[in-house]
Amino acid sequence: MAITRDELNTLKAAVWAKSPKNWIRVGYSTCGVAAGAREVFEVLVEEIKARNMDIVVKKCGCVGLCSAEPLVEVNIEGVPRVFYGKVNKDVAHRIMDEHVCQKKLVENHIYEL
Amino acid sequence: MKRILLQDTSGTLKKEMRDFYVAINSHLRDNGLAEKAQAVLVADIGIYNKGIVAKVLPEGFVYAGLKNSDIPLIVEKTVVGGEKVVALALDKKNRQMRVVLRNCGIIDPESIEDYIAQDGYEGLTAALAMGPEKVIEEMKKSGLRGRGGAGFPTWMKWNITRGVKGDVKYIICNGDEGDPGAYMDRSVLEGDPHSVIEGMMIGGLATGASQGIFYIRAEYPLAVERIQKAIDVCRQKGIVGKNIFGFGFDFDIEIRLGAGAFVCGEETALIASIEGLRGYPRPRPPFPSVKGLWGKPTVINNVETLANVPYIFLKGGEAFGRIGIEGSTGTKVFALTGKVKNSGLVEVPMGITLREIVFEVGGGVFNNKAIKAIQTGGPSGGVIPEDHFDTPVGYETLQKLGSIMGSGGMIVLDENDCVVDISKFYLGFCVDESCGKCAPCRIGGTQMLSILKKISEGKGEAEDLVKLNQIAQAMQKASLCGLGQTAANPVLSTMKYFEAEYKAHIMDKRCPSGKCASLVSYSINKERCTACGLCARNCPVTAISGDRQSKYTIDMEKCIGCGNCYDVCKFGAVIRQ
Numbered sequence: 001m002a003i004t005r006d007e008l009n010t011l012k013a014a015v016w017a018k019s020p021k022n023w024i025r026v027g028y029s030t031c032g033v034a035a036g037a038r039e040v041f042e043v044l045v046e047e048i049k050a051r052n053m054d055i056v057v058k059k060c061g062c063v064g065l066c067s068a069e070p071l072v073e074v075n076i077e078g079v080p081r082v083f084y085g086k087v088n089k090d091v092a093h094r095i096m097d098e099h100v101c102q103k104k105l106v107e108n109h110i111y112e113l
Numbered sequence: 114m115k116r117i118l119l120q121d122t123s124g125t126l127k128k129e130m131r132d133f134y135v136a137i138n139s140h141l142r143d144n145g146l147a148e149k150a151q152a153v154l155v156a157d158i159g160i161y162n163k164g165i166v167a168k169v170l171p172e173g174f175v176y177a178g179l180k181n182s183d184i185p186l187i188v189e190k191t192v193v194g195g196e197k198v199v200a201l202a203l204d205k206k207n208r209q210m211r212v213v214l215r216n217c218g219i220i221d222p223e224s225i226e227d228y229i230a231q232d233g234y235e236g237l238t239a240a241l242a243m244g245p246e247k248v249i250e251e252m253k254k255s256g257l258r259g260r261g262g263a264g265f266p267t268w269m270k271w272n273i274t275r276g277v278k279g280d281v282k283y284i285i286c287n288g289d290e291g292d293p294g295a296y297m298d299r300s301v302l303e304g305d306p307h308s309v310i311e312g313m314m315i316g317g318l319a320t321g322a323s324q325g326i327f328y329i330r331a332e333y334p335l336a337v338e339r340i341q342k343a344i345d346v347c348r349q350k351g352i353v354g355k356n357i358f359g360f361g362f363d364f365d366i367e368i369r370l371g372a373g374a375f376v377c378g379e380e381t382a383l384i385a386s387i388e389g390l391r392g393y394p395r396p397r398p399p400f401p402s403v404k405g406l407w408g409k410p411t412v413i414n415n416v417e418t419l420a421n422v423p424y425i426f427l428k429g430g431e432a433f434g435r436i437g438i439e440g441s442t443g444t445k446v447f448a449l450t451g452k453v454k455n456s457g458l459v460e461v462p463m464g465i466t467l468r469e470i471v472f473e474v475g476g477g478v479f480n481n482k483a484i485k486a487i488q489t490g491g492p493s494g495g496v497i498p499e500d501h502f503d504t505p506v507g508y509e510t511l512q513k514l515g516s517i518m519g520s521g522g523m524i525v526l527d528e529n530d531c532v533v534d535i536s537k538f539y540l541g542f543c544v545d546e547s548c549g550k551c552a553p554c555r556i557g558g559t560q561m562l563s564i565l566k567k568i569s570e571g572k573g574e575a576e577d578l579v580k581l582n583q584i585a586q587a588m589q590k591a592s593l594c595g596l597g598q599t600a601a602n603p604v605l606s607t608m609k610y611f612e613a614e615y616k617a618h619i620m621d622k623r624c625p626s627g628k629c630a631s632l633v634s635y636s637i638n639k640e641r642c643t644a645c646g647l648c649a650r651n652c653p654v655t656a657i658s659g660d661r662q663s664k665y666t667i668d669m670e671k672c673i674g675c676g677n678c679y680d681v682c683k684f685g686a687v688i689r690q
Contacts, residue, residue, distance in 0.1 A: 002351035005238050005358055008229060015230040027218060029303040030335050031296075061304015063218030064458035068156070073218070080116055080170040085156055105116055110155035112118070112168065113209070 020056040024095075027071040028059035035069040036088060043092040044072075055100070068111050079103050085111040115150040115192050116170040120158040122177075124481065126165060130154075133165055136181045140188055150192045157455070160205060161476045177203035208474050210436070210462045212444045213297075213420045217304030222339050225346045228307040234352060236426030240315045241360040245275060248319040254430030256442035257422070261287055261378075261415030262493065262519045263595070264441075264508040267422075270412055274320040274402040277410040282322040285406065285413045286313050287383060288329035288336065291375040292491025293542060295522035297446040297458055298416035302329065302336035305420065306343040310366065312419030314353070315426060317364050320412050325364060328383055330371040341368060375546035379594045380405075380413045382548070393550050394594035415520070417446060437463030441507030451488075451524035452479045461506070468502040471525055482527040485626075486610070490519025492539045492546075493599030495606025496532065515606040517599075531628035532607040532614050537565045543600035554597025557588040561604060569629040573619035578608065627689050630674030634690050637678075639664050641686035648678035648687060 003011075026032070026041045044057050055076070065071060068085030074095060075081040084095060084106060091109055098104045117137065121130035137152045160166050163177035167187065174197045176187060183201060190198045220227035228234075240248050252268035259265045274282060286309060290298040302309060313325045329337050344366050347353040355363045369387050376382045377392040384406050386392040405411025421443060425433045434442045441463040447470065450456045454476035461470060467487055471477065478484045486498045495516030497504075504510050511518050526535065544558040561584050564577050585601035592598045608615055617623045624632040637648070637657075642664045649657040649665055656672040659665030667678070679687045 002354060002356050002359060008234060008238065008358075011226065012229050012232075015226045019230070025218065029300055030333070031300075033335070058221050059223070060220065061217040061222050062300050062458070064214060064300070064460070065455060066457035067455055068457075071218075078114075103114070104151055105118075105153045107154050108156055110118060110153065111157045112155065112159035 020054075022053075022055040022076050024055060024057045024075070025060045025073040026057065027062050027069055029062035031062050031066040032069045032071065037070040039089055040070050040072065040087050040092045043089050044096065047093065047096040051096070051101075053100070063113065065111060065113060071111070074099055076100055076103070079105070083111045083113060084109045114148070115172075117150060117152045117187075117192070118155045118158055118168040118170065119152060120155050120160075120166055122158060122160050122163045122166045130165055133179065133181055133184075137184050137188070140184050141192075144188065146188065146192060150188075157476070160203065161454075161472065163203060166203070172197070174198075175203045175205045176201040206473075208465065208469055209460055210444050211460055212424050212433075212436070213301060213308075213417055213446050214304070214458065214460045215424065216308060217300060220305065222304055222306055223342055225307060225343070225350065225352075228305070232427055233307055233423075234311055236423035237311050237314055237318075237352075238358050239426045240318055241358055241362060245319050245321065248315060248426075249275065251425065251430040252319070252422075255425045255433040256430075256440075257418065257425065257433065258441070258508060259415055260417035260421070260445065260520070262490070262517065264518060267414065267418055270402065270414070271316060271319045273400075274322070274410050274412040277403050279321075279410040281324065281407075281409050282320055283324050283326060283406045283409060283411040284313055284317045284320060284322040285326045285328055285383070285387070285411060286416055286419055287378060287380070287413050288327060288333070288416050289371040289378040289383060290330065290333075290416070290520060291378050291546075292493075292520050292522045293539075294450045294524050295448045295491055295520050297448055297521055299333050299336050300458055301416050301420050301446075302333065303339055306336075306339045307347075308420045308423050309340070309416055310343055310347060310353070312422030313366065313414070314357070314364050315422050316412060316414060316419065318362055320410075322410075322412065323363050323365070325366040326387065326406070327366065327368045328371055328377075328387060329368060331373060337368060337370065344368070374548070375542075376548045376594070376596050379596060382594065383413065384411065393548055394596075396593060417521070438505060438507050440509055445506065445518065445521055447521045447523045449475050449523050449525070452482065452484075452527040452530070453477070453525040454479055463507050464505045466503050466505055467497065470506070470523070471502070475525070478525065478527050482529065485526045485528050485530060486532075488516075488524040488526060488535065488539075488603070489522065490517035490602075491522045492542050493517060493595065493602055494519045494522070495602045496526070496535065496610065497606075498610045515602070515609055517602070529626050529628065531569075531624055531626040532611040533565060533569050533618055533624070534628045536604045536607050537562065537569060539603040540565060540600065543596060547596065547600075551591070551593040551597060553588045553591040554593070554600065557584045557592075558597070558600055560584055561588075561601065565604070568615065568618050569624075570631040571618070571622040571629075575619060577619060578612075578615060581608065627676060627679070630676075633674050633676070634669060635667055635672060635674070635676070635679060636688050636690070637665050637667060638686045638688055641684050643684055643686070645683075647681050647683070651677045651681045653677065 072084045165179040167176045257267045374392045377386045382392045382394040401411045446460045549555045656668045
């Protein structure tokens with residue numbers, strides 16, 4: 001059964017209504033995956049689960065700065081939204097400890113687009 | 114809490130940057146502001162060659178060329194007062210503009226809800242409400258031209274197919290991206306698959322096609338997977354299928370994989386490949402818009418072209434037409450690679466200069482070497498030297514320079530790149546990928562390549578340049594398809610702009626950039642040599658021998674001219690001739 005225009009608008013409103021306050025986006029295109037996005041994603045998901053936090057981690061496409069992949073965009077209330085580049089497992093842990101928990105930006109990995 | 118992002122944007126102020134960082138931290142601490150502001154060193158602040166740069170968040174004030182003496186003022190005015198220090202402020206222009214990549218990196222490509230939240234499929238509903246004629250009218254207003262290479266106006270292509278009578282028509286999305294160094298189509302297919310599907314459906318509506326086909330190269334498994342998932346969920350939701358949005362429009366989509374032949378990006382070869390035939394181009398006319406897939410009217414659009422379409426129907430054709438310059442509207446995604454600091458995809462409005470792309474968006478040349486040229490348009494394009502970097506980017510402007518926009522590959526060449534070597538690389542690519550059907554491409558390409566090889570080996574003769582020109586012209590005029598017609602472009606444009614470098618290879622048997630291994634020889638200056646042995650350790654063929662007393666020497670019999678020793682020597686003791 002074909003969706004109608006009204007249903008499309010309802011769906012859109014519903015998605016916006018439940019959009020999360022705190023989220024992390026991981027660049028998960030070929031460039032990101034090749035640079036190690038998979039393990040970064042896993043670390044972030046595990047850490048959030050272990051700390052029982054309400055943060056949505058999302059696999060996204062590539063924003064374009066392929067030389068700095070894996071790229072992770074972090075939006076946590078009370079901290080400016082930033083991109084972290086060249087993220088590995090260690091940096092992912094630091095993002096969780098410093099950015100998410102202590103609300104401090106992580107040094108030497110921020111990329112302004 | 115304020116955040117002060119800091120970076121040495123010149124790359125040469127390591128010590129000053131450290132001092133500044135320590136000084137600002139102690140100033141904050143001494144004034145009891147450690148809890149009010151955090152100074153952070155960052156990897157890339159998006160500004161280049163402006164000394165020490167600070168960006169204060171959340172306000173976003175940018176200060177450039179900073180010295181330690183500026184710290185008290187910044188802290189007092191901005192950190193405490195929240196005001197801008199006008200004297201230090203830098204007006205940072207954002208050069209990029211996101212139309213095609215509007216959702217890439219923002220939405221989850223596997224979630225249709227995410228796409229719908231970003232106004233997804235609203236362009237399609239708007240187009241359905243307009244009807245085919247008005248859709249084409251709107252496309253004409255937008256001025257959108259094909260992003261795959263040739264730059265044919267999209268509205269015209271659609272209008273021709275629309276005007277041809279046929280019981281079945283097809284729309285094909287050409288995702289057989291093959292230019293070396295170009296991967297914007299992959300990124301769009303992987304990062305925002307629904308926008309391409311939506312664009313294709315609008316194209317189907319305009320042309321009267323009821324069947325869409327994605328032709329994607331098999332080397333892009335993730336792109337194929339995401340497009341397939343997107344098609345499946347569209348079918349489930351009824352966005353693809355019968356009576357779409359209740360407007361009586363039927364449309365279905367399937368995927369065909371390309372098996373890795375570059376020539377299959379050419380439209381007639383692409384159609385042959387989908388039909389299960391060998392990927393050979395055929396002479397046109399008849400054009401695919403009249404007699405295409407299975408003999409039916411067919412329109413073929415590039416991935417990036419289709420990704421632009423939903424935006425046009427969201428914002429209106431006129432709004433889209435205001436971006437860019439006369440004749441080249443909208444934005445273009447370039448894959449900026451080669452000797453550039455920030456390699457990756459950049460999307461810029463048409464009309465921006467090459468210099469702005471390389472130095473402001475790309476951050477300049479890697480290792481601060483001197484820039485030589487940019488290669489644009491892949492194997493069909495040409496090389497543009499630095500004197501022409503202030504040319505605004507557009508279809509016609511690049512063509513005038515002997516290059517093309519192409520699919521948007523942009524490779525930055527520095528002083529160490531040799532133009533003969535670059536031409537050899539691109540021509541070699543075309544020779545490998547030539548299907549062999551027509552003689553000018555098959556024989557001409559091979560002959561040109563052997564002449565180039567001869568030149569790079571120091572066996573070139575004066576008449577070689579004339580021969581190259583003659584063969585190139587024959588290929589341009591007589592080849593069957595675009596591959597052969599354009600294969601000689603990199604050679605022609607380098608001969609036009611860097612004739613002296615070709616002559617140095619031929620007459621003086623010398624490669625000025627030191628790339629052609631047969632034309633350079635390396636030796637070690639004993640006076641400068643400190644006997645550190647770094648060259649010997651980096652020699653792949655153990656041609657360097659010696660010890661701390663006798664110092665090091667290169668055995669020219671063994672040397673392959675790779676230049677590793679020259680690159681690693683910190684004392685300038687390795688001499689290249």
